[in-house]
Amino acid sequence: MTTTSMTMAKALNEGLRKSLENNKKVLIMGEDVGKLGGVFRITDGLQKDFGEDRIIDSPLAESAIVGTAVGLAIRGYRTVCEMQFDGFVYPAFDQIVSQVAKLHKRSDGVYTMGLVIRLPFQGGIGAIEHHSESPEAYFAATAGLRVVACSTPNDAYWMIQQSIDHNDPIIFCEPKSRYWEKGEVDLESPPAGLFDAVVRREGSDVTVIGYGGTMKTILRAADTAASEGVSLEVIDARGLSPLDFSTMTASLEKTGRLVVAQEAPHTASIGSGIVSELTHRCFYSMSAPGLVVSGYHVPYPPTRLEEDYRPTVDRILDAIDRVMEY
């Protein structure tokens, strides 16, 4: 397999380009996605090559970006909606929950809601308020939607294309703090199915599950743990709704110990869902309760403090110690 090294931002750009080339019905719509290429340059150069009719610079209203994408879907188009930042998706929440998630059902299957909502999510870039949120649980809790999160350039390249091809609406979470990190991208074949969890590192003592920007922190923690003689099996969930419980269960039955790390607060989150479900599925193998290392239950703090809000290597190792004590 031949691979190319590129940043996640570039990989997303290339993935979008491929989808635009392969399917004339694919559109991109959002604020500043045209000449500017988006504030993160994910759509850089696309308007120049595919025109203003397909790469649509929109007026400033998220509910309208998603609401008109629904109408475009009814007319047979597949729109990739860019939300400029995670904290600006909420004006579109009503359209997403009441329409995007429910129209396939309401139309008795006549409407295909094949659209993708791209969400640069999580913190770590030292931004001002509303630019570092983790709203994935809101969407995972909403029946009718699917949610995925990429953590590597290769996944970004393939998952965005798989999402665009998918016939259900997908909330596509991009860890903005990783946009500029490079990785190898295999341009020939996808690494896995869109919703498959992937074991990033094999281990035997504790299963640690995460997604998006948290993966790198977890892998760092795994190195440290290894040096302390604790072997972590690290799983990248990738699919947040639905979750790939078979991969997770297989690991947990081996390790018997579970830690989930996420930036979102604990209450009614992806992590608490994983813990409760896996505790059920692997009850007899569990030698310790599953723990969630998460953001604290406060509004995202001023970012000079964010590194003490997001899961750190230390906090993950602390949770590892606690589950190892059982």
Add this chain to the structure above:
Amino acid sequence: MTTTSMTMAKALNEGLRKSLENNKKVLIMGEDVGKLGGVFRITDGLQKDFGEDRIIDSPLAESAIVGTAVGLAIRGYRTVCEMQFDGFVYPAFDQIVSQVAKLHKRSDGVYTMGLVIRLPFQGGIGAIEHHSESPEAYFAATAGLRVVACSTPNDAYWMIQQSIDHNDPIIFCEPKSRYWEKGEVDLESPPAGLFDAVVRREGSDVTVIGYGGTMKTILRAADTAASEGVSLEVIDARGLSPLDFSTMTASLEKTGRLVVAQEAPHTASIGSGIVSELTHRCFYSMSAPGLVVSGYHVPYPPTRLEEDYRPTVDRILDAIDRVMEY
């Protein structure tokens, strides 16, 4: 203690009236809350007695109802916002998550976001789509907010007053299917703190936790279980955020078995949060995994089918059997 028998609708009406009498800064705002008294008549007669300036019939826009309530809070008023139905709170989601939940923090404590958002929630009334939703987890997952749910007229009467007096923003969930059921209301003293869980029925085999309209179903299940020789301890969570873990833990340490019942789907829900947290706190006492009996992972179905979507006595008993098998 002298009590009076009234419906939950009447109890809410009386509770609101008391708050309006006790505090001139209390306002009610929403669609059709004036002459009509709201579609459920919860505000019946209040505009007549307190005037149009305090009981405000609003234009038709939920984001504006909540957004202006924020401004009123900044000016020192306490507004009770009525959302006509659960499914119509989403247009206000941005204001609730980005402003109501965060302004106390953003203003470094200068602003008090003392406002209440009333949400007639859950199903069971045979309504059309969007009138039977359970969005409580969205708000419980949002740091800065508090969420409560009443299940009896007495709680309704007291909890609405406690919520209005509270200095944090509160999402107040009312089980619309119980509005017309009568219960004894103690007009002299509140039954418990606003966020306290309450043991509705003592038992020894399984702890069953629920809230809102589901309580009645759980209590019915407890009767049947008792007749089959299984003793259920039934807990009404009441506070959904924060959750009263001490009451729940005390019960679980006794029973060792846990079932949570809710109408919302399982993923990233109140129930999955309770299970993961209690499994952690009571790990050694747990003789079985905690189970969640919930709505299925589908958009709320046409209501001719809702009784097979919402937790039924049978499904709860089925879960009881399963935890008893461990």
Add this chain to the structure above:
Amino acid sequence: MITEELIQLVTPEGERVSHPQYESTLNGEEIFGLYRDMAIVRRLDNEATSLQRQGQLALWAQIQGQEAAQIGAGRAMQPNDFSFPTYREHGIAWCRGVPPEDMLRMFRATSNGGWDAQKYRHSVPTVVLGNQVLHAVGYGMGIQRDGAEDAVITFFGDGASSQGDVLEAFVWASSYNVPIVFFLQNNQWGISTPMSIQSKIPLYHRAGGFGFPGVRVDGNDVLAVYEVTQRALSLARVGGGPTLIEAHTYRLGAHTTSDDPTRYRIDAEVEVWKHKDPIERVKALLAREYSVKNSQFDEVEAEADEKALKLREDVLAMDRPDPITMFDNAYAEFHPLIEEGRHEMIELGVSGGQR
């Protein structure tokens, strides 16, 4: 200085009036056709109301009083046009060929939609106020990209006009010059909320501030509504962009069968509007100008009764679906939680298990 233009071609008494910009293009036969539509739709509407009273429907949203607005607009559409309704557009659905029984499935609570939206080119009902208006704009953007000469029309009320989605739709339609007609049925009430709380001035003025034309038409005058809508749709088809039409009409009935208007509205107001009844008006016109005989009106009544009877039979025959169908079309592709749900339901024995 706020104008209160009101385009009218036929008076409440059924007399023609001339208008500087609009004149009726319809012959007697066509007008009689509009009368027939309105009479049948009202009859079906009443049948649905009584079905609800008899416990056969969970709810019903009547259109009584708004027949001219809906039939005039619905008949102005071309076959290839597409419409985005609320929960009250039974007259539009009728014009699009949606079978009456399908219109009632949502109210029978056996479906959240009811008909094949692509087949009839009439979208499923939208209950969340204003949402469908953005869908219509997006659909129109699709028409533009297809290079087609179709138009899209969307319906909403005076209450919904206050929703951000509707106002954002105005921004978008203007910015992209979308081939759309915003058809606002101002029936003076949003449940108990009078129009005056939504706006101090007629709503058609909103359009001007967004850069496209707004017109106000007598919504109880089917000839006027037809011409105004027809022209707006044609304008849209040739790249003329959006138009907002405010149809000045009235909700003669309750908001829905669960509403009690006596709590908030005076009978006198209703009486005034009864004199402007859209059906009586066109009937008078047909009798006077086209010497349509009572027997012809009676034939329509009879036809309407037949259709009402059939509707009743069809509705009574609508059984509760198998619970397991709740899993159908929740997702378009395989989803593990859907399979788990189906499995659990079959285990519980509440479903026949068939799909």
Add this chain to the structure above:
Amino acid sequence: MITEELIQLVTPEGERVSHPQYESTLNGEEIFGLYRDMAIVRRLDNEATSLQRQGQLALWAQIQGQEAAQIGAGRAMQPNDFSFPTYREHGIAWCRGVPPEDMLRMFRATSNGGWDAQKYRHSVPTVVLGNQVLHAVGYGMGIQRDGAEDAVITFFGDGASSQGDVLEAFVWASSYNVPIVFFLQNNQWGISTPMSIQSKIPLYHRAGGFGFPGVRVDGNDVLAVYEVTQRALSLARVGGGPTLIEAHTYRLGAHTTSDDPTRYRIDAEVEVWKHKDPIERVKALLAREYSVKNSQFDEVEAEADEKALKLREDVLAMDRPDPITMFDNAYAEFHPLIEEGRHEMIELGVSGGQR
């Protein structure tokens, strides 16, 4: 027929022009005061930009080019009025007495707000576009209920004008006749999005469709902005209801320090607007009509430099807060998860534990 009224009292060359409805009520001293405000604010703005370039701020949103719009509006306010800004209203904050270092706390990422909003009667910055406009309307509803003679003013941009929240705010302000001024700074760009994508016609026309007056003022003419805002605020205070003011101005700088305008805008456009610079204009007027000497201008420059220096020192002195402060003010009353979080953080030793 779309009018393009533009209220102007001083030309870009600093010459007075007369306007049928507005004339300047300010004397030379007061005009010099406005000049001083603008000169200082621009200097502070430039200092903040260089602080950001030097890595001392996470971000900075410049106001260069918009000083007249903000100082004119800010100085038209009465002490008891209340303002609701975006992230760019440094000129308003200055007029409200907010200490410059407080304006930078959010950009230093040590706070999500920065100042005591009630003390200065100037709300904390709102980053989510449009949200604050509804807050302002609600605040105005509070003024009405207090029977006070205050007014509220809120600021937003041409981009934000497309948001549902802003448009719903128009509905509410009109419906309740709220004592509010909607001050729209049309700086022609929303990041890379030109005004033409938000609206085909000047934005002040929006107001008319909602039933209240809209006016368009030369946003680079501080005298005109002052008079127009002053009159709108007075109107609001005596029950005259809302006014929409569109200040026609220009963002001379980048959207923020993270933006690169060369990707989407041509220099020629910027050059044209540089000739309309708000500060040069009033300087020319002062020199010509009030024979203000260069030395006096120099004194202001010197004062501005001093303030800039102090700002720099204050910002450099802003340390990273103790992490445990993230738990402060998350809630107003006791919350178990807050206590748990504090406890965990102390256990982890990342906090001094002090509060």
